[in-house]
Amino acid sequence: MIEPIHTAIKGRARYRVRELYRSEALQNHLEEHLSRMDVVRQVSASRLTGTVLIHFNSGNTVQTIASLLEQVVSGFRQQRGLPASESSPAPESPGKNSLKSALLSGIPFLGSGKRNAAPKPKASCLYIHGIEDPRLKPWHTMDPDSVIKEWGTSAVSGLSRESAQANLKKYGTNTLPESEPRSRWSILAEQFKSFPVALLTVSAGISVATGGVADAVVIMGVVVINAVIGFVTENQAERTIESLKSLVRPGAQVMRDGVLTEVSMEEVALGDLLVLxxxxYxxxxxxxxxxxxxxxDESSLTGESLPIAKTHLPILGEKTPLADRLNMVYMGTLVTGGQGIAVVVxxxxxxxxxxxxLLVGEATVPETPMERQLTQIGNQLVLISGAICGIVFLMGLARGYGLLYMLNSSIALAVAAVPEGxxxxxxxxxxxxxxxxxxHKVLIRHLDAVxxxxxxxxxxxxxxxxxxxxxxxxxxIFAGDKRIEVAGTLFSYGKGNLRPEACRELLELLRVSILCSESDIAKRGDEYILKGSSTENALLAAAVKAGLNLGEVRSQxxxxxxxxxxxxxxxMGTFHECSTGERLVAVKxxxxxxxxxxxxxxxxGERIALxxxxxxxIEVENERMAGDALRVLGFATAVVGGNEGLDWLSGLTWLGLVGMADPVREGVKELIGLFHxxxxxxxxxxxxxxxxxxxxGRDLNLSxxxxxxxxxxxxxxxxxxDALRALSQRVHVFARVSPANKLQIVQALQKAGRVVAMTGDGINDGPALKAADVGVAMGHSGTDIAREVADVVLENDNLETMIVAVSxxxxxxxNIRKALHFLLSTNFSEIMVMFAAGALGLGHPLTAMQLLWINLLSDIFPGLALALEPAEPDVMQRPxxxxxxxxxxxxxxxxxxxxxxxxxxSALGTYGYGIMRYGMGANASTIAFQSLTLAQLMHAVSCRSEKTGIFSKEKLPPNRYLNLALGGSLALQLLTxxxxxxxxxxxxxxxxxxxAAVIGTSAVxxxxxxxxxxxPV
Incomplete structure (x- = not known):
């Protein structure tokens, strides 16, 4: 008996049919038979996930639909000579696929048995093809010890390297399913799958039917030429887009054999201990x-914009939604604060x-917003030009032209009128x-970021x-009552140099800076190799200058x-063991x-009351140092008894202040001016x-x-x-921000209607980089996570290239607007010529073949050349x-x-001249054809700028691609x-x-x- 696990969304439910997994035959069977049922409005079966999504009419229950589904599955089994049903598998718990539970809350699953009774699975485990898959257990319902035991790992040392390799071999690498790039054959085939191509093919068929075999050959030649050009450009674009996927590959820190090891994401194995x-990432x-x-930050998975507080303590129920599983962390999310250890499940x-x-089926690269707009414009133009061509067709019939002739001309005009590319x-x-x-060393990771x-x-x-x-x-450094200046390797106090060993407060402060640090310390000969943040490395460097041995202090x-x-x-605070059994507390x-x-x-050297x-x-000195553009940190320490615990952060002894400087990058002030x-x-x-x-901020002139x-x-x-949204538009500098604050600021600006770019390089910039309309990360000094979530990576860390990217x-x-302007204006002119001539009773100035030639000559090469225009001189002075x-x-x-x-x-004027001189016929059409073609080519020069023209004082930079396109097109036109x-x-x-003089004049x-x-500009 099939029992629903919990209530489905009204009129919609998803069920799991285990035999559907990778079974195309069952997928087709389910969709075909269920869609015929009156109670079913829509059905979708996925052999990738083994699930069936059914939309059903009101008045039915989840149990009713489950019974119908069971009947269809039984019928399929009977057709295959299998038992109609089996009772061994238990219904799957909704916790097994919490993502689908989150997307479609309350979705029951239907279990189907497997031929030749396999071992009965646990009720909490997915069962596919007789293989128990432990990856899909409800881990959030289990305590940490059980999870550790399940994977045979250790809470201290993690997996052994051999166990990690065995798990990778057994379960596969940690890679997400990626869509295959479109093959060259599929790209070529898609060039023939369009409405304009269908119209041209029909036109060719009509030409053959009426004896115009040569016309049909030329028409299909146009189709092939368009297809080849489309194939070349789309294939290059596809290869470029595909290359974006490999720009950044994040890594992870795991414990293996008791050693903290950094591995690539692909090498993370089930049972590994992740150090967060x-x-x-x-x-x-x-x-x-x-x-x-x-x-x-789980926004990529749950849509929750603010970071979620996580804890390992609670054991949750199976039906807990994904967003509320506080003891789980998920792939693709980002740690914004604190620390943790987790077992990979x-x-x-x-x-x-x-x-x-798998559910969304990433088969193609999604359209950018601009592409969607252009597709919409193209569809609208099809309707408009179709209506006009219909009128031209009716007018031609009314004036006595043959049906097939007018049909052929109208179809050719329709294709010529719509810029299908x-x-x-x-x-x-x-x-x-x-x-x-x-x-320019600017890496774009997402197409729509451009x-x-x-x-x-x-x-x-x-x-x-x-x-x-x-x-x-x-x-x-301000230690005790001494204001100590540090220059190179020298410490000075007052007018003389200071020996660090003679100043107990200074040595104690620097000792705390060594202990209260996450930087890794290694030594190569007499030189220290420091791996950590620039702030902590600077403090360690100062300690070395004072004669302290970094490794010796840490070992003590x-x-x-x-x-x-x-x-x-x-x-930040650290707790250390002393040789006396007491605990040393170090805080900065x-x-x-x-x-x-x-x-x-x-x-x-003595401890006295504060x-x-x-x-x-101390506050005055802090303000003085900060006012000198120094980054200031405070230091404190304490020695407490061994039974005090590790959360003792009060009653500390103040050691002093350290002021550090990080020089502003060269050219940044000028860059700010360019942005303004x-x-x-x-x-x-x-x-x-x-x-x-x-x-x-004052030195950079941000205001x-x-x-x-x-x-x-x-x-x-x-x-x-609302207050933050209003304030964010007035503030030039936000100080003392946390990662969550950065995210709030970016989101507040976006809610105020601003398009926001966020630049950063650190791990704490990740959430804001991800949320911004354009996240920009440093490529060289930036962290992996910053590069992973950003849309743009500045490879050489030169912020000045950001102005290049914006330009x-x-x-x-x-340029896309220019190309679009050219295509629309020239194609409209063809419609106007044909419509006006028909309305005035002047016959048809252009034949179908001539329209196709014009379309081939003027649309392709000049249009692409305009898309390659260099930047206009004032592009960065515009809003x-x-x-x-x-x-x-x-x-x-x-x-x-x-x-x-x-x-x-102009074209109609030359056509009128031809009629007056030669009468209606080939001579007049020739003049009109040459005039319209050359005028359209000359119009490409006008489309180079909306404001700057040939009469403007300021000239546009040369476009050699347009020169080549126009030269080649004019040469082809001369060949005619x-x-x-x-x-x-x-x-x-x-x-x-x-x-020829009339034609040249009418073109210019x-x-x-x-x-x-x-x-005028």
Whole structure:
């Protein structure tokens, strides 16, 4: 008996049929038989996931549909000579595929037995083809010890290398299912799957039926030429898009044989212990076994915008939704704070995000917003031109032209009128733009990021490592009552040098900086190799200058536990074992937060009470150092009894302040000015204190000479969303921000209607980079996670290339508009000529063959050449485009219609001249054909700019691609008059000198008129 597990969404339920997995025959059987039932409105079976989604009519229950489904499955089994049903498998729990439970809450699953009774599976485990798959157990319902035991791993040392390799061999590598790139044959075949090609094929068939075999050959020749050009451009675009997938491959830190090891994501094995730290990219679905203030950004999976607090403690029920599984972390999500250890329980396609990949069936690269707009425009033009061609067809019949002749002409006109290659032009232009940006060391990871770059209205800069060089050096120390300057290897106090060993407070402060640090220390000869953040490395370098042995200090005080900086505290603490059995506490972080935990201070090597006057003096010194654009940290320590525990952070002894400087990158100030010229707002986001951030923001002129608005982000989380949205548009600098604050700031700007770019390089920039419209990461100094979630990677860490990227983004969008403007205006002119001539009773100026030739000659090469226009001189002085504005506005249609009318009038004028001189016939048509073709080619020159023209003082940079395209097209057009076979095929007659002069004049006049009517620059 099939029992529903819980209530389905109204009118929709998903069931699992185990035999459906990879069975195309059962998939077809289910869809065919269920769709015939009156109670079923829609059915979709997936052999990838072994599930059936059924939409059913109201008045039916989940049990009713399950019974019908069971009957259909039984019928299939009987057709195959199998038993109608089996009772061995238990219904699958909804917890087995929590992603689908999250997407379609309350979805029952139907189990189907397997031939030749296999061992009965556990009720909590998916059963496919007689193989129990432990990756799909409800791990959130199990305690940590059970999970560890299940995988045969250790909570301390993790898997052995041999066990990890065995699991990788048994279950496969940790890779997500990826769609196969389109083959070259499929790309070529798709060139013939369009409405215009169908029309041309019909036209060719009509030509054959009426005896015009030559016409049919030419028509199909046009089809083939269009297909070849489309294939070449789309194939290049496809290869470029495919190459984007391999730009960044994140890694993971795992414990193997008791050693912390960094492996690639593909090498993460089931049972591995993942070590989670702020900025970690979670490489696989895992069950937490230990955690401390752990927060995870799960927006990619659940849509929840704010980080989720995770804990290993609770054991949850099977029906707990995905977003509420606090003891689980999932592949593709991001650690934003705290730390944790988790056992890998699902990898690759068995992960939640892997199942999502299978469900959505990533078969093709999705269209960009621009491509969708162009497709919509193309569809609208099909309808408009179809209506016009229908009118032309009826007018021709009314004037006595033959049915087949008018049908053939109308179909050819329809195809000539619709620029069927618009989406291909967009894709090709975007792909070419990506390659051009690579030449400037700008790596684009997502196709639609190219067009978004041109719409950026606000850029948020992370300071450290982005605006600055991320090369911290200690410049000033305030220990005891001494203000110590550090220059090179020298420490100075007052007017003389200071021997560090003579200053107990200084040595104690530097000792704490060695202990309270996550930097890895190695030694090569006499040289230390430091691997860690620039801030911690600078502190260690200062300790070395003072003569301290880093390794010896750490070995004297073994590390017991670390409390990392988190969302609610701006300091870090470490706990160490002393040789006396006591515990040493080492703390560093925000000076005021560290000072608040202190009751003592060190003076002349002695511990004395910390008075209110001392606190005020420390605060004044902190403000002075921050005002000098130094990043300031406070240090404290304590020695406590061995029974005090590891969370003792009060009654500390204050040691002093350290001020560090990170030089601003060369050229950044000028870069800020260029962004302001481009009407792009600039905001600096930093974890520094307000005085430090204010000094740097002032030096960079972030406020364009206006009063600099700065906000301390300490209480940003408590601020009303509307207030934050309004405030975010006025503030130039946000200080003391956390990773969550960065995310809030970016989202607040977006809610205010801004298109936001976020630059960063650190692990704490990950959430904001991911949420921004364009995330920009540093390629060399940036962390793996920053590069993984970003849309754009600056390979050489040069922030100045960001202005190049924005310029390219604006230029690419502008060029697509130019190509579109050219295609629409020239194609409209063909419709106008044919319509006007028919309405005036002037016959048909152009034959079907001539229309096809014009379409082939003017649409392809000049249109692509316009898409390769160099940037206009003022492209970075214009305001960003409105992202909600259509690519072709109402005002654009007015302009291109007027331009089409001028071209059409000129062509009709020459046609009238031909009629007056030769009468209706081939001579007049030849003159009209040559005139319209040359005028359209000349119009490409006018489409190079909306404002700058041939009469403007400021000239456009040369476009050699357009010169080649026009030169080649004009040469081909000349061949129509020279080559007898081609001239006969197009139905042309020789042209005399007078006629040639008229044709040349009629081609140039529209260019002059259209250029003269442009708005002056």
């Amino acid at each position: 730290r702020p900025g970690s 979670i490489a696989a679905d895992s069950r937490l076994i230990d955690s401390t203030n752990l927060t995870v 699902a990898t690759g396609k068995s992960t939640e995000i892997g199942q999502l990949h 618009l989406p291909a032009v967009a894709t090709t232009t975007l792909a070419i733009g990506i390659r051009k940006m690579r030449d 067009e978004t770059l041109g719409a950026i209205q606000t850029i948020c800069f992370d300071k450290t490592g982005t605006v600055t060089q991320n090369r911290m050096t200690v410049q000033r 005080y073994p590390l017991l536990k670390t409390k990392l900086r988190s969302e609610d505290r701006n300091f 972080g925000s000076p005021m937060e560290v000072l608040a935990m202190c009751e003592w201070r060190m003076q002349d 008075t209110e006057e001392d606190r005020q003096a 010229q481009a009407r792009i707002e600039t905001i600096m986001i930093t974890g520094d204190q307000s005085p430090t951030a204010y000094a740097i 364009r000479g206006e009063p600099l608005e700065i906000m301390d982000s300490s209480h940003l989380g408590d601020m009303d969303a 390219h983004g604006r230029t690419i969008y502008s 960003p485009r409105d992202p909600h504005e259509p690519i072709i506005k109402a005002s654009d249609f007015k302009r291109l219609t007027a331009e089409s009318a001028v071209i059409s009038a 008059m020279i080559v007898p076979g081609l001239r006969g095929l197009l139905g042309l007659t020789p042209v005399g000198l007078v006629d 006049v529209p260019l002059i008129i259209n250029e003269a009517t442009k708005k």
